[in-house]
Amino acid sequence: MINKSLKQLGAMLQGKEISSVELTQEFLNRIDRLNPEINAFITLDKDKTLAQAKHADSLLAAGKGTALTGLPIGQKDIFVAKGWRTTCGSKMLETFIGPYDADIIERFDGVGAVNLGKTNMDEFAMGSSNETSYFGKVQNPWDRSRVPGGSSGGSAAAVAARLCAAATGTDTGGSIRQPASLCGLSGLKPTYGLASRFGMIAFASSLDQSGPMAKSCEDMALMMNVITGFDKRDSTSLNREKEDYTRDLSKPLAGLKVGLPKEYFAEGLGADVAKVVNEAIAEYKKLGAEIVEISLPNTQLSIPVYYVLAPAEASSNLSRFDGVRYGHRAKEYGDLMDMYCKSRAEGFGAEVKRRILIGTYVLSAGYYDAYYLKAQQIRRLIAQDFENAFKQCDIIMGPTAPSTAFKAGEKADDPVAMYLQDIYTIAVNLAGLPGMSIPAGFAPSEDGKRLPVGLQIIGNYFDEARMLNAGHAYQQVTDWHTQMPEGIE
Amino acid sequence: MEWEVVIGLETHTQLQTKTKIFSGASTAFGSEPNTQACVVSLALPGVLPVLNREAVKCAIKFGLAVNAEIAPRSVFARKNYFYPDLPKGYQISQYELPVVGKGSMTIQVGAGDKAYEKVINITRAHLEEDAGKSVHGAQEGMSGIDLNRAGTPLLEIVTEPDMRSAAEAVAYAKKLHDLVQWIGICDGNMQEGSFRCDVNVSVRPKGTEKLGTRREIKNLNSFKFMQQAIEYETNWQIETLEDGGTIQQATVLFNPDTGETRAMRSKEEANDYRYFPDPDLLPLAISEADISTVKAEMPELPEAMKARFEAEYGLAHYDANALTSSRATADYFVATVNAGSDAKLAANWVMGSVSAKLNAEDKEISASPITPSDLASLIKRIQDGTISNNAAKQVFEAMWAGEGNADSIIESKGLKQVSDSGAIEAIVDEVIAANDTMVEEFKAGKEKAFNALVGQAMKASKGKANPAQVNEILKKKLGA
Numbered sequence: 001m002i003n004k005s006l007k008q009l010g011a012m013l014q015g016k017e018i019s020s021v022e023l024t025q026e027f028l029n030r031i032d033r034l035n036p037e038i039n040a041f042i043t044l045d046k047d048k049t050l051a052q053a054k055h056a057d058s059l060l061a062a063g064k065g066t067a068l069t070g071l072p073i074g075q076k077d078i079f080v081a082k083g084w085r086t087t088c089g090s091k092m093l094e095t096f097i098g099p100y101d102a103d104i105i106e107r108f109d110g111v112g113a114v115n116l117g118k119t120n121m122d123e124f125a126m127g128s129s130n131e132t133s134y135f136g137k138v139q140n141p142w143d144r145s146r147v148p149g150g151s152s153g154g155s156a157a158a159v160a161a162r163l164c165a166a167a168t169g170t171d172t173g174g175s176i177r178q179p180a181s182l183c184g185l186s187g188l189k190p191t192y193g194l195a196s197r198f199g200m201i202a203f204a205s206s207l208d209q210s211g212p213m214a215k216s217c218e219d220m221a222l223m224m225n226v227i228t229g230f231d232k233r234d235s236t237s238l239n240r241e242k243e244d245y246t247r248d249l250s251k252p253l254a255g256l257k258v259g260l261p262k263e264y265f266a267e268g269l270g271a272d273v274a275k276v277v278n279e280a281i282a283e284y285k286k287l288g289a290e291i292v293e294i295s296l297p298n299t300q301l302s303i304p305v306y307y308v309l310a311p312a313e314a315s316s317n318l319s320r321f322d323g324v325r326y327g328h329r330a331k332e333y334g335d336l337m338d339m340y341c342k343s344r345a346e347g348f349g350a351e352v353k354r355r356i357l358i359g360t361y362v363l364s365a366g367y368y369d370a371y372y373l374k375a376q377q378i379r380r381l382i383a384q385d386f387e388n389a390f391k392q393c394d395i396i397m398g399p400t401a402p403s404t405a406f407k408a409g410e411k412a413d414d415p416v417a418m419y420l421q422d423i424y425t426i427a428v429n430l431a432g433l434p435g436m437s438i439p440a441g442f443a444p445s446e447d448g449k450r451l452p453v454g455l456q457i458i459g460n461y462f463d464e465a466r467m468l469n470a471g472h473a474y475q476q477v478t479d480w481h482t483q484m485p486e487g488i489e
Numbered sequence: 490m491e492w493e494v495v496i497g498l499e500t501h502t503q504l505q506t507k508t509k510i511f512s513g514a515s516t517a518f519g520s521e522p523n524t525q526a527c528v529v530s531l532a533l534p535g536v537l538p539v540l541n542r543e544a545v546k547c548a549i550k551f552g553l554a555v556n557a558e559i560a561p562r563s564v565f566a567r568k569n570y571f572y573p574d575l576p577k578g579y580q581i582s583q584y585e586l587p588v589v590g591k592g593s594m595t596i597q598v599g600a601g602d603k604a605y606e607k608v609i610n611i612t613r614a615h616l617e618e619d620a621g622k623s624v625h626g627a628q629e630g631m632s633g634i635d636l637n638r639a640g641t642p643l644l645e646i647v648t649e650p651d652m653r654s655a656a657e658a659v660a661y662a663k664k665l666h667d668l669v670q671w672i673g674i675c676d677g678n679m680q681e682g683s684f685r686c687d688v689n690v691s692v693r694p695k696g697t698e699k700l701g702t703r704r705e706i707k708n709l710n711s712f713k714f715m716q717q718a719i720e721y722e723t724n725w726q727i728e729t730l731e732d733g734g735t736i737q738q739a740t741v742l743f744n745p746d747t748g749e750t751r752a753m754r755s756k757e758e759a760n761d762y763r764y765f766p767d768p769d770l771l772p773l774a775i776s777e778a779d780i781s782t783v784k785a786e787m788p789e790l791p792e793a794m795k796a797r798f799e800a801e802y803g804l805a806h807y808d809a810n811a812l813t814s815s816r817a818t819a820d821y822f823v824a825t826v827n828a829g830s831d832a833k834l835a836a837n838w839v840m841g842s843v844s845a846k847l848n849a850e851d852k853e854i855s856a857s858p859i860t861p862s863d864l865a866s867l868i869k870r871i872q873d874g875t876i877s878n879n880a881a882k883q884v885f886e887a888m889w890a891g892e893g894n895a896d897s898i899i900e901s902k903g904l905k906q907v908s909d910s911g912a913i914e915a916i917v918d919e920v921i922a923a924n925d926t927m928v929e930e931f932k933a934g935k936e937k938a939f940n941a942l943v944g945q946a947m948k949a950s951k952g953k954a955n956p957a958q959v960n961e962i963l964k965k966k967l968g969a
């Protein structure tokens with residue numbers, strides 16, 4: 001049962017084959033057993049969770065159930081949830097209890113889904129390995145000595161270890177797609193503005209977007225139907241008609257023009273990853289897709305641009321964590337300035353501090369034009385690259401990450417190597433486009449483990465239904481997405 | 490050496506919206522601390538700002554009132570600094586692209602023969618949010634934070650350095666204070682901090698172009714203090730320079746107890762605010778249609794009303810100006826005229842007795858015990874000859890004291906003017922008989938003696954005789 005999709009479990013709930021309380025308890029039992037090592041969940045509240053399951057059962061009994069009613073979902077700990085500890089992976093918020101619900105939490109509650117618990121993450125979503133979390137690293141279920149990716153590493157590991165049927169993530173530069181790739185999942189970052197950012201603790205406001213992490217594209221489509229929609233509490237939320245993301249799942253792919261950016265297959269891409277990605281593309285040819293080579297000439301600039309803009313916004317977004325109203329405050333301090341300095345020095349980890357420093361620097365008088373403004377200009381060029389590319393193709397495919405999951409600690413002291421993990425994902429955020437990663441196969445590690453490889457699918461603005469269609473068609477002819485890691489039974 | 494002072498103002502006006510600029514929390518003044526601090530005011534993790542379009546309307550109104558450019562696209566920026574009453578660690582303001590661009594205002598400076606008009610150029614006006622308040626001393630050894638005010642909408646109005654004296658600066662500030670109330674965007678309450686001025690002051694040798702180094706006097710909340718602060722600061726700068734010193738750019742505070750200004754922090758220690766466009770807010774778009782909508786809701790502006798008073802009622806420029814100094818005064822005047830009063834008489838009374846009484850009792854015209862229709866009924870009795878001007882003053886005093894309406898007071902005090910020519914003739918005869926000397930003097934060619942005789946007749950009638958008739962009859966009797 002643990003390997004069933006949301007769709008299948010939903011049908012079992014609707015058919016009264018199982019109750020939400022039973023299903024939820026099953027996952028809670030698995031968490032009890034496996035989470036102490038994997039560390040995917042950092043906050044559980046079984047009473048709240050089971051109360052929600054009970055409520056879902058009453059909805060189902062009354063015939064008021066919808067697709068996700070009664071299904072337990074892991075929530076990334078970046079989303080504020082009323083009555084739940086919400087830490088964002090930081091000591092700064094170690095004891096912070098959410099006083100209100102994020103939009104995404106409200107939406108899942110609204111359809112009777114069950115909040116299974118809060119998942120681990122890189123501190124303030126800053127990281128690509130989940131190693132910056134104050135609450136400890138997360139194991140990759142495919143090889144426990146390796147990282148699950150980040151920043152939504154907890155959500156990825158939770159779904160991969162079948163501790164929940166699906167989870168939420170957020171993606172600022174690849175934080176849904178890269179861990180999905182490293183853990184063998186499907187993960188989707190929607191077009192910027194489709195999902196509300198209200199209640200999602202901000203990292204880089206102009207890039208942050210929440211999205212689903214699940215086993216299949218079909219499940220992601222069901223979740224997209226819940227997550228997306230206008231929210232007047234977020235000024236960047238787009239007021240457009242609600243879509244049914246399942247509508248095109250079964251469309252044939254014949255004639256689909258798939259663009260392969262030559263820059264995504266150049267130096268820096270691991271040969272093992274390239275092999276798997278190329279095989280997946282061959283599969284798409286068989287499904288009737290037409291392959292065209294395209295160019296995204298400014299790809300190399302996306303990392304430097306991102307590491308100016310994201311820290312700039314973060315340095316300001318994180319200013320509210322000052323020890324005055326909530327969050328960590330140093331026990332002993334002298335004057336006000338000392339209170340600020342000590343509270344922030346103690347409350348933030350090294351990577352967060354690094355990014356605050358970078359961000360403060362690039363916004364400083366005398367440097368603003370050379371860094372921030374220049375980066376904004378290049379950001380526009382990067383968006384133009386995609387605009388041009390979509391004149392030649394319907395959809396773009398390539399690797400999600402340059403490598404498979406790396407060993408814990410391997411890149412922890414080399415920030416630049418870590419930042420390069422996002423070389424293929426960051427440009428999508430800079431352009432505000434939707435991007436997705438789906439399991440495309442496995443590459444063997446040197447010690448003989450099977451490590452998942454993700455295929456990235458990038459769509460034009462608001463083209464999520466087409467992307468999900470492409471992913472679903474592939475998942476109908478492959479079974480990578482249903483394979484489970486060993487040792488999680 | 491002769492010195493010239495150069496002054497520019499930055500004024501923070503609190504906009505009269507029901508809710509805050511980026512959240513739905515109330516802006517009401519005087520509530521218990523932190524009872525108007527919603528999740529956005531508190532800057533909890535994950536909350537986002539949403540612009541209150543009512544604040545934008547206020548900005549457009551102001552732009553229209555000072556003939557300014559209203560930007561079709563303006564941008565909210567973050568001004569980053571740490572302070573306990575600034576919950577986000579940044580203030581949302583406008584920096585490079587403000588909502589209101591260049592405009593101007595004409596001010597009247599001084600009174601009487603020395604009065605003159607001057608155009609003050611507005612550089613810009615931008616929308617921003619107010620900070621909260623630090624409360625010291627409420628708890629032993631601790632400072633409290635009250636975030637009720639955090640997020641209250643402000644329009645910061647910046648002038649060019651166009652003013653050349655404290656009097657000009659105060660005249661501008663007063664005019665602006667009147668204008669923002671006139672167009673209904675600010676309640677003008679200076680005690681509650683709804684209207685706060687920062688004044689930039691520098692001095693230079695008269696006749697030179699280059700601006701001197703300025704010091705900024707922060708947060709002046711009364712016109713009296715503004716006058717004192719500028720005068721003190723100007724003298725201090727001149728003395729410093731004449732003693733061979735230099736002026737350091739600085740922010741200074743005015744101490745009303747000592748009447749002195751004192752540097753708060755120098756610019757070297759100043760913050761680098763690291764402004765950048767707020768990614769949580771889209772650029773503010775204002776269409777021609779938005780502007781037209783606001784235009785339709787705009788009250789008649791003082792300049793237009795002034796011109797109308799001159800053309801329609803034949804009022805003098807000075808009078809029209811005074812009557813349009815505030816919307817309440819103008820409304821009072823118009824209501825008096827609409828109640829049937831002659832316009833010129835109404836103007837004289839409003840600017841004369843009414844305004845003198847209000848000043849003496851430190852009252853707003855809206856709190857005048859004599860309503861416009863009361864005043865009109867009094868003026869009508871002057872117009873129809875029922876009472877003399879002198880008697881009218883007595884009636885006015887009595888009305889002000891709440892003794893009744895004009896007619897009942899005229900009746901009870903017996904102030905009705907005597908216009909019966911027989912009765913006046915009798916009085917005049919008595920006066921002529923009793924004042925031989927004056928009559929002789931008049932006949933010898935002393936015009937003054939005639940006036941004295943009129944005075945005697947008025948006195949004899951206890952002021953009730955119609956002076957015009959007294960004149961006429963006296964002239965006839967003396968054969969003049």
